[in-house]
Amino acid sequence: DIQMTQSPPSVSASVGDTVTITCRATQAINRWLAWYQHRAGEPPKLLIYAASNLIGGVPTRFSGSGSGTEFTLTINNLQPEDFGTYYCQQANSLPPWIFGGGTRVDIK
Amino acid sequence: QVQLQESGPGLVKPSETLSLTCNVSDASVNSHTHYWDWIRQSPGKGLEWIGSIYYTGHTYYSTSLRGRLALSVDPSRNHFSLRLHAVTAADTAIYFCARRTLDNFFDYWGLGLMVTVSS
Numbered sequence: 001d002i003q004m005t006q007s008p009p010s011v012s013a014s015v016g017d018t019v020t021i022t023c024r025a026t027q028a029i030n031r032w033l034a035w036y037q038h039r040a041g042e043p044p045k046l047l048i049y050a051a052s053n054l055i056g057g058v059p060t061r062f063s064g065s066g067s068g069t070e071f072t073l074t075i076n077n078l079q080p081e082d083f084g085t086y087y088c089q090q091a092n093s094l095p096p097w098i099f100g101g102g103t104r105v106d107i108k
Numbered sequence: 109q110v111q112l113q114e115s116g117p118g119l120v121k122p123s124e125t126l127s128l129t130c131n132v133s134d135a136s137v138n139s140h141t142h143y144w145d146w147i148r149q150s151p152g153k154g155l156e157w158i159g160s161i162y163y164t165g166h167t168y169y170s171t172s173l174r175g176r177l178a179l180s181v182d183p184s185r186n187h188f189s190l191r192l193h194a195v196t197a198a199d200t201a202i203y204f205c206a207r208r209t210l211d212n213f214f215d216y217w218g219l220g221l222m223v224t225v226s227s
Binding site: 032034036041042043044045046049050055087089091092093095096097098099100101102 | 112147154155156157160168170171204206208209211212213214215216217218219220
């Protein structure tokens with residue numbers, strides 16, 4: 001199975017900062033990668049699909065990049081509502097669809 | 109707005125069967141363009157995909173649960189269900205239902221339901 005490794009496991013940042021989260025796959029997955037935000041008490045929310053495509057309604061301060069085995073989620077101009085845990089997910093053609101271990105973002 | 113909502117018991121005894129249902133609103137489980145999936149999160153751990161069902165009844169199961177897990181879909185009630193047999197403490201988790209696109213992205217999720225396996 002393809003495994004996904006996220007880093008860092010957690011990050012504490014101030015409003016206005018830029019936060020970068022990395023996700024690495026053990027095998028090349030082209031651009032078949034998604035990013036999710038999960039805030040306590042809410043359903044996980046799809047932010048980005050196919051590595052860099054922003055879901056409608058998601059603020060443009062969120063962006064994704066990468067292909068193959070290395071991917072990045074960048075949050076520019078961090079806002080208080082951006083706290084939560086972020087997960088990457090490989091969306092390769094066959095199951096299992098594996099998630100990264102998550103990155104918790106705390107607002108200072 | 110598509111909504112999914114899990115329902116079922118919050119407490120199950122070891123060796124018994126866990127049964128959960130996911131009710132779907134503003135979307136049809138008869139969709140040709142989506143799958144219906146279950147994902148869980150054990151305490152202190154990340155998200156684990158466990159199974160998927162298509163409107164035809166075709167299923168995919170995680171190898172770690174194959175043999176204990178059964179998924180079904182009921183178009184008449186617009187819901188899909190999970191049955192996990194012979195549960196142990198290791199099955200204690202928040203169980204999410206989710207809709208998966210044909211490109212394998214989970215575009216809508218339920219809130220999740222905490223299930224504890226304990227006597």
